[in-house]
Amino acid sequence: MFLQQIINGLTVGGVYALIALGYTLVYGILELINFAHGEIYMIGAYLGIIFIGIFTAVGLTQYSLFLSLFLTFIMSVLVCSAYGFTVEKLAYKPLRNAPRLNPLISAIGVSIFLQNYVMLTQGATDKVFPHVLPVTIIEFYNVTMTTLQLFIIIVSLLLMAGLHLFIMKTKTGKAMRATAQDKVMASLLGINIDRIISVTFVIGSGLAAVAGLMVAMYYGLVNYSIGYIAGIKAFTAAVLGGIGSIPGAMIGGLVLGLIESLGAGYLSSEYKDAYAFIVLIVILLIKPTGLLGKTEGGRS
């Protein structure tokens, strides 16, 4: 039972971590809570269903399931990143020097827009991910785990490791870190801030797309309203780990997934969605800088 909950928790936690990275990356650079990020994830999930549908219709899935899934991943990530990129250009960039709450309100506007845009174009009912995946169950010590769960955990961990390498080793990654430290200094050093911000949104949205696609595969169906609650949970994960900290977002996501899964298993599943909020509030009150965040001096 316990081990089972751990595995379920890690699966969901990996997804939270991928979305949380998008929050943390953007917050690190713009100090903006990108409220629309949950919606980007939802769009990623829809794109997955739409593209696998197209590939199935043209017969590609029947020819090679692997190729079809691979292309679905690629296309969803590309289009979803384009959405993230466009949202930043249209709704956040004009507000870069405005008072801090204005971009947040703009982000809420984007979130409402995207939710209703998907509802109007794709319908208010659940969308089903086609039954193309073979389900194999792995069993050990009374614990069952599907290949899909294993796949989700592995992909999440790989992407996190990849992002970590990208941030630490590449030139763009270093520029991103410099921009997060000090924007003025970074621009004096010749870093193109606008480009770095765009890259940040593209990466964040791409990760959210993968998360969305995997959730669509895992639960088998998606709905236009999944973005809001997932967004809040992922934001909680980011805060839990220390917003702005990339390893923090990863750990925060996994921890939150575990808390939720254990809470639903041992306490009450009716309040499953409330655990995230309670964790969020407790963390912000006790240690607002999160598990891995830096502490600030002085008095607020």
Place this chain on the structure above:
Amino acid sequence: MILEVRDLTKIFGGLKAIEEVSFKVKQGIILSVIGPNGAGKTTLFNCLTGVLSSTRGRVLFEGADATNKRAHEITAKGVARTFQNIRVFGSMTVLENVMIGQHLRSKEGLFTAILGTDTFRKEEDEIRSKALEYLEFAGIQDYADTLAENLPYGDQKRLEIARALATEPKLLLLDEPAAGMNPQETWELMELIKRIREWGKTVIIIEHDMKVVMGISDRIIVLDHGVKIAEGTPDEIRNNPYVIEAYLGKEEVG
């Protein structure tokens, strides 16, 4: 002694912004705090006024403990301040800004305001007329109904002083009041500060403009890297070898 500071220390994440600073301020004088950028002058002000809490040391105001109280409690004791970067309430009128200064000297609450009682009206009138007096004292009464953010820079600085005076302080702390002012405005400001002293108030100022410092100070304290390196009258400071080395040596003395 209106103010006594004993071994005041503020550490920011391992970095000592001010270190064991001690000094006493006599009633009714103008004291200047000078020192190079980053010497800890504004940090000292922030610790004295409760904007920051100090790490160690004590602050006594009129003999009573005023260490690490919250800012509004310190204001209530009779200490007011202005800020280095102007912090007027931009989208309120000049008059309203000064009326806020009267907050502690008035007491009507929510319910009398809703009912519009006589005592409420009377107090509002008093606040308004007192605020106008302070505006006149600072010489910006013509702008009473202008939005504070639309005032010219120099007048915003005057507004900050008027607003601080409206809290009816015994001790007034001015953080770089002459910064960014032209010679004419600076001269008027010096006159204003002298009139505040004549009014019986004690003034501590942080200032870089040596003409102002030497022109109006009764005493001067010199900070360098968070440590007090000298204290004395303007003449003593001018001739202090430590000061010349640490600070004045690099700048022209007016």
Place this chain on the structure above:
Amino acid sequence: MKKILFMLWLSLLSMPFMGIKGGAYLFLGICASYGLYIFLANTFDRIKLPAVPFNAKIATTAAIISALILPFLMKDYYTDIAILAGIYIILALGVNIVIGFSGLLHLGFAAFYGIGAYSNALLTTSLGLDFWSALVLTLPLTSLAGFLLAFPSLRLRGDYLAIVTLGFGEIIRLVLNNWDSVTRGPNGISNIPSPVLLGFEIGRLTHYYYLVFGFVLIAAFVVKRVQRSRTGRAWLAIREDETAAESMGINTRKYKYMALTFGAFWAGLAGALFASKMHFVSPESFTFMESVFVVCMIILGGLGSVPGVILGSLILVLLPELLRDFQLYRMLALGVGLVLMMIFRPDGLIKKS
């Protein structure tokens, strides 16, 4: 050329969702509306509108008189909507104290609205109290809720405060939804009685309209008075610059508590009116979207301005009803509207003086 490419980009993006045809139509649609925008902007640039003399007293009197005679001219359907608008005005005035005056971006006000509605619903149905006795208990209760929930929120600033208050709002909604033995869960509470005033049951729409209108007048009057008092100035100072406000001797913590308590009071009143008007409450009416909707009202009208809040609430309640054929696009437009407001008119329709 760059603009055309950008429009092409947008329609390409929409194709997975709208199909190839839909994307093409979108492209044509955006191009056409952009052309129309350019045309209108040029035309209006040439026509100089004469300045309309505006007198606040005359405008207020005219608004009150027309509001008084409106029910005689309107169909019941519109009276119904006007009542809803009135309830939203009271709610928005309360939220405005917190967001508009004190600058605290609170995103969980639906919670206080919900507490007010549920409290009145439960007191009248389970305990059999009448509307007024229930109201006398409901208002202190919601204010108390505002005060208690202020404690944890107020240690945080800016956007963190926004998220935590959102969390509180959601927790309250989840409690309403799951505490079956008291709130009857998602089924809600029905058969809430109409108010009785001086032995006269306020059952007809017109009567209810005047009841709500009376409360709107009281709320607007009280909030306006408080705004121009020592308390109101303290709130504004906190919004403008918290550190400077504290240095002026304002106990910022105390005044934030006051703002939330007082704001929750009005939300509770709005909730109680809503419950007795609908004769039914359920958790669905108190979602996060409801909080956002009210925030939109006060932003649209102009943060901190009482006439602005009233105007914003009226527009946001009436407009979707007048354009009922576009009902589906209501939320879509709301989202776009928020973004556009932030970019082009962050101060709202009525600029604060």
